[in-house]
Amino acid sequence: xxxxxxxxxxxxxxxxxxxxSASGSSVGEVLRSVADxxxxxxxxxxxxxxxxNRYVNVYxxxxxxxxxxxxxxxxxxxxxxxxxxxMAGGAR
Amino acid sequence: MxxxxxxxxxxxxxxxxxxxxxxxxxQVGNGAVIVDVREPEEWSAGHIPxxxxxxxxxxxxRIEGAVPDRSDHVVLYCASGxxxxxxxxxxxxxxxxxxxxxxxxxxxLWKDRGYEVATPRTLTxxxxxxxxxxxxxxxxxxxxxxxxxDAKVLLLGAGGLGSPAALYLAAxxxxxxxxxxxxxxxxxxxxxxxxxxxxxxxxxKVDSAEQTITALNPxxxxxxxxxxxxxxxxxxxxxxxDIVVDGLDNxxxxxxxxxxxxxxxxxxxxxxxxxxxxxxxxxxxxxxPCYRCLFPVPPPAELAPSCGANGxxxxxxxxxxxxxxxxxxxxxxxxxxxxVGRLVMYDALAAxxxxxxxxxxPDCPICSxxxxxxxxxxxxVFPDYEAFCAGAH
Numbered sequence: 245x246x247x248x249x250x251x252x253x254x255x256x257x258x259x260x261x262x263x264x265s266a267s268g269s270s271v272g273e274v275l276r277s278v279a280d281x282x283x284x285x286x287x288x289x290x291x292x293x294x295x296x297n298r299y300v301n302v303y304x305x306x307x308x309x310x311x312x313x314x315x316x317x318x319x320x321x322x323x324x325x326x327x328x329x330x331m332a333g334g335a336r
Numbered sequence: 337m338x339x340x341x342x343x344x345x346x347x348x349x350x351x352x353x354x355x356x357x358x359x360x361x362x363q364v365g366n367g368a369v370i371v372d373v374r375e376p377e378e379w380s381a382g383h384i385p386x387x388x389x390x391x392x393x394x395x396x397x398r399i400e401g402a403v404p405d406r407s408d409h410v411v412l413y414c415a416s417g418x419x420x421x422x423x424x425x426x427x428x429x430x431x432x433x434x435x436x437x438x439x440x441x442x443x444x445l446w447k448d449r450g451y452e453v454a455t456p457r458t459l460t461x462x463x464x465x466x467x468x469x470x471x472x473x474x475x476x477x478x479x480x481x482x483x484x485x486d487a488k489v490l491l492l493g494a495g496g497l498g499s500p501a502a503l504y505l506a507a508x509x510x511x512x513x514x515x516x517x518x519x520x521x522x523x524x525x526x527x528x529x530x531x532x533x534x535x536x537x538x539x540x541k542v543d544s545a546e547q548t549i550t551a552l553n554p555x556x557x558x559x560x561x562x563x564x565x566x567x568x569x570x571x572x573x574x575x576x577x578d579i580v581v582d583g584l585d586n587x588x589x590x591x592x593x594x595x596x597x598x599x600x601x602x603x604x605x606x607x608x609x610x611x612x613x614x615x616x617x618x619x620x621x622x623x624x625p626c627y628r629c630l631f632p633v634p635p636p637a638e639l640a641p642s643c644g645a646n647g648x649x650x651x652x653x654x655x656x657x658x659x660x661x662x663x664x665x666x667x668x669x670x671x672x673x674x675x676v677g678r679l680v681m682y683d684a685l686a687a688x689x690x691x692x693x694x695x696x697x698p699d700c701p702i703c704s705x706x707x708x709x710x711x712x713x714x715x716x717v718f719p720d721y722e723a724f725c726a727g728a729h
Binding site for chain 2: 252
């Protein structure tokens with residue numbers, strides 16, 4: 245099982261959890277397993293073509309999966325997937 | 337009877353290698369470390385260009401900061417060539433430096449020969465006191481403090497992030513602070529916007545911030561921009577600033593800022609906060625990724641928490657704004673490892689930080705191109721950009 249860190253904007257879709265354990269041997273499998281268990285995350289993570297949404301960054305440990313093998317990147321037990329959406333809060 | 341001071345000096349001179357200013361002149365910038373051991377007032381009146389200043393009275397405690405490697409070639413000088421001989425003896429016989437010379441005739445002879453003299457800009461007595469804790473740090477020192485005083489830093493927003501950043505940058509002696517904000521101080525701001533105060537509710541934030549900054553440090557010049565940054569004014573505001581502190585509250589302006597700062601080559605120290613969590617990174621054009629490399633497109637409105645009022649723990653922008661100020665000071669000083677190509681996430685409730693790598697995107701629509709190829713019309717442009725977060729703030 246890999247650990248998936250859930251950013252604040254997605255927490256409502258996973259029942260308020262900060263992190264989840266999810267199974268799968270690749271980034272795509274792990275994220276689809278998250279989406280299967282928490283259907284509200286499906287449209288937020290995945291584009292209609294099944295790829296990752298462009299505005300969602302996913303890191304395997306500290307590396308952007310886009311510079312690895314994307315959704316095909318292998319994930320082992322003990323790995324952490326970090327989901328990072330853009331945030332813009334600050335001034336007001 | 338003990339020998340006289342003059343006799344001891346003669347004995348020491350017989351053991352120390354002395355070198356003529358003509359030879360030292362050849363060695364400047366040529367591998368040798370030239371060390372001025374005179375008093376601060378003498379150094380301030382003029383010194384050999386490229387020399388480092390380690391007053392003889394602080395030699396033992398400070399020489400390692402200036403010359404860490406004891407095998408380096410070191411040339412010491414003073415005013416006439418005597419104090420530097422005593423200092424050379426200390427370096428060789430007490431501290432184990434292996435290759436030390438003293439310059440004959442000192443700075444007086446150097447000047448008589450007509451060689452170049454550097455006259456450092458000096459701090460006033462009040463500045464030396466105000467910044468004394470900086471001056472004691474080898475990584476800052478007199479040169480670093482001058483860099484801070486010469487620096488021009490633009491703060492986008494005198495709000496949650498800008499307030500603490502502005503306060504500490506002013507305290508540190510950053511000489512010119514620009515503040516862009518078109519808001520007025522509101523009671524609900526004061527839970528986190530510590531540069532303002534209860535009595536200034538209703539006052540424009542730029543004026544309130546200026547009052548606090550000037551009271552804290554009269555060295556700091558404040559340039560106020562009471563406007564909302566947009567495509568129509570960004571190229572009037574941004575040029576001329578060394579570093580931008582981004583505490584913007586909406587995506588369209590973040591992309592606009594990114595594109596303009598890449599074109600101008602201006603580093604942006606960026607932070608964002610939401611709830612109990614913050615993000616921080618430094619976007620240094622062409623040295624590292626830009627904001628579009630990190631987030632090629634903004635999220636849809638339902639996932640863009642900037643579009644509306646959200647809760648934020650009051651201390652969190654303090655933490656993130658001070659991390660921004662720290663990165664700004666590091667960039668000005670050229671010290672340490674800036675947060676370029678890295679993004680830190682801070683979770684206040686968990687008291688944890690997570691760091692991820694941010695890569696330059698070779699196909700980035702902005703920073704993969706030459707800065708001059710980026711046109712005014714393209715700055716901040718995005719499909720459905722305004723509609724995406726209409727009136728976002």
